[in-house]
Amino acid sequence: MSDDLFALVAAELAEPVDPRVTAMARALADQYPYAARAVLFYGSCLREASLDGLMLDFYLIVSDYRAAYGKSWLATANRLIPPNVFPFEQGGLIAKYAVLSEADFARLNGWDADNISVWARFAQPSRLVWAADDMAREVAVSAVARAAPTLLEMTLPTMAQGGGDAITDLWKAGFALTYNGELRAERKGRSQSIVDVDPARYARVGEAALAMIGDAPYRLSPARARRRWRQLQRRGKWLSVVRLAKASFTFAGGIDYLAWKINRHAGTAIVIKPWQRRWPLVGAITLLPRLFRGGAIR
Structure with missing residues (x-):
């Protein structure tokens, strides 16, 4: 992995957040004392000055599902259809959190993931708001740093050559493709506005990610890339329905x-x-x- 990309991602993950978010992450980790490895804060709430009345989004990374749940059916559900999603309240704030093992978090941020839901989110800004130790922190950073190269490597072969701000256009095209791969409750153009919020950030991360993948995107022809996106989009929408069904049991x-x-x-x-x-x-x-x-x- 590119040292430049790892350093950029590590610095971004370490940026400060509202102290109540940090306290919530610590309280969340305390619910899983034998399994919690890291807690990441992500989503639209990162850009909000006031968190009151909002639903915060977290990913809880655990060592493995048996350590998190014991012999409960939840361990099997999390392994077969990751992630499990649960509600959480702390200090007057409300949140939902998704649970993934360290192994699944790394896999689902990478090229071999069978769906887009994790790398589509973590190609965007996030914060590492709690880690069990230095090793857990490094493992989390390494997993998140896989997301941007995955998105850009998948998108590059679908792009027409020339014209416009190449990196900005690449990111926007990638996010538009990912939004078509889930049941998203968003207004039209939302995938474009993600980049417009902080184009300098996407330029920095994009340049580092492209330097890391080098010629890798050309292992996919444009036709194969489009075919793979169609497969991921069909699977993503099916998984969205399945996860909704599962959440009816895990999410009061x-x-x-x-x-x-x-x-x-x-x-x-x-x-x-x-x-x-x-x-x-x-x-x-x-x-x-x-x-x-x-x-x-x-």
């Missing part, structure tokens, strides 16, 4: 969170009915056709 009030997120990002006014709370899995599934028709999720 999950259907209310789903409605809140869609309303916040897509400008809709979905109201959850009492029967949908009683049967959240069925209730969530019944929302999907309506949301597709209205364009709230794509």
Whole structure:
């Protein structure tokens, strides 16, 4: 791995956050005393000055699932369909956190991942807000540093040559492709605005990532790259539905969170009915056709 890229990612992950976020991460890790290795803070809340009333996003990285859950069915669910997602509250803030093992976190940030959900997120800024020790910190940084090269290496063969700000255009094209690989409750153009928030950051990380991958993107022809994106996009949307079903068992009030997120990002006014709370899995599934028709999720 490029020393320049590792250093850039390590510095970004170490940037300060609201002290309440750090306290929440420590409290979250304390829930898994025999397994917690690192806690990462990511998502749109990184850019918010006030966190009150928002749903914070964390990834909890554990040594392995058996250490995290014992013999519970949750260990099997996390291994077969990673990650598990749970709600959390601390110090007046609310959050959800996803659980991945160190091995899965490294794999799902890399080229061999069978879906886009992890590397699409960690190619964007995040913060390492808690680590068990120096080794856990280094392992987390190394995993996150795989995300940007994965995104850019996958996107390069799909790009027409010449014109525009090459790195900026590359990032925007990559994020547009990833947004088509999940059920996203976002307004049109959201994938483009991610880069516009901090184009200098994406230029720095992009240059370091491109220097690291060198000629690697050309192992995929444009036709093969487009075919792989289609496969990842189909699998990503299927996995989104499966994870939604799993979250109905792991996430109390999950259907209310789903409605809140869609309303916040897509400008809709979905109201959850009492029967949908009683049967959240069925209730969530019944929302999907309506949301597709209205364009709230794509």
